[in-house]
Amino acid sequence: MTHAQCCICGTNITERFWACEACERGYNLPRSYAEWPEWAKLLQRDEATRRRRRDHEIQVIPISLLNRAEAAQVDRLLYGDGDDDD
Numbered sequence: 001m002t003h004a005q006c007c008i009c010g011t012n013i014t015e016r017f018w019a020c021e022a023c024e025r026g027y028n029l030p031r032s033y034a035e036w037p038e039w040a041k042l043l044q045r046d047e048a049t050r051r052r053r054r055d056h057e058i059q060v061i062p063i064s065l066l067n068r069a070e071a072a073q074v075d076r077l078l079y080g081d082g083d084d085d086d
């Protein structure tokens with residue numbers, strides 16, 4: 001599992017923070033993210049996106065692992081009903 005990262009240097013940090021202590025101090029970032037300078041907010045948004053993706057990772061299952069019924073269902077989902085084969 002991927003950890004939360006500091007949005008500036010990428011070091012692993014606690015989930016509820018956006019920047020590590022070193023960066024907060026080094027860049028003199030206010031405690032509250034709302035008061036961050038624009039460049040830091042941009043980085044924060046990137047990290048927020050990354051965390052969202054991480055939390056909603058899409059499971060990829062090769063279609064060859066599906067049984068026939070499931071494969072047919074996927075077919076319908078992908079291509080819609082109305083094919084008259086089978």
Ligand SMILES: [Zn+2]
Nearest residue numbers: 006009020023
């Ligand atoms: Zn950092």
